[in-house]
Amino acid sequence: MEYKEIQLRYGQVNHFSELNPEDKVLFEKAIEAMRNAYAPYSKFKVGAAVALANGQTVIGSNQENIAYPSGLCAERVALFSAGAIYPGVAVKTIVVVADPLDVRATVSPCGSCRQVVMEYQRLHKNPIRMLTGAMNGPVTIIENANFLLPLAFFDAGLTNPAND
Numbered sequence: 261m262e263y264k265e266i267q268l269r270y271g272q273v274n275h276f277s278e279l280n281p282e283d284k285v286l287f288e289k290a291i292e293a294m295r296n297a298y299a300p301y302s303k304f305k306v307g308a309a310v311a312l313a314n315g316q317t318v319i320g321s322n323q324e325n326i327a328y329p330s331g332l333c334a335e336r337v338a339l340f341s342a343g344a345i346y347p348g349v350a351v352k353t354i355v356v357v358a359d360p361l362d363v364r365a366t367v368s369p370c371g372s373c374r375q376v377v378m379e380y381q382r383l384h385k386n387p388i389r390m391l392t393g394a395m396n397g398p399v400t401i402i403e404n405a406n407f408l409l410p411l412a413f414f415d416a417g418l419t420n421p422a423n424d
């Protein structure tokens with residue numbers, strides 16, 4: 261057996277104010293979006309903002325439900341809205357931020373959101389940058405969604421004739 265290694269590369273700043281001007285504005289939009297989170301069950305508010313190749317920004321926030329699995333993360337609310345409003349337009353950057361008043365005030369995308377980001381990256385053949393973190397804390401910068409989900413599942417598994 262041969263072992264292979266995958267390297268993960270990411271950047272970090274101590275506060276979003278250290279980001280480049282474009283990212284900083286997007287981060288501020290995600291903070292604004294966070295205020296409209298509907299999170300009565302977890303009390304963990306999350307905001308997201310997506311910058312598109314056409315210059316538009318689409319926001320999202322987590323939306324929960326009494327039937328817990330029916331709720332949706334902020335990232336997917338924003339990405340699916342972007343897909344619905346601007347179909348075919350590439351996603352450039354997505355920012356995800358958590359409620360600064362929450363003691364768990366940092367956020368890292370869940371597996372399902374990573375899968376969704378990966379698919380849009382492949383669909384549009386354009387690297388998606390992802391910035392995640394807290395309003396008053398460190399922000400992690402990932403330059404390509406491939407780093408989010410190594411060995412991801414793709415359509416090759418579905419179209420394999422051996423599966424027929």
Ligand code: THU
Pocket residue numbers: 299302304305306321322323324331332333334335356367368369370373
């Ligand atoms: N959540 C997000 O919106 N984004 C993430 O990246 C992590 C988790 C939401 C889902 C749920 O409403 C709450 O945070 C607690 O898990």
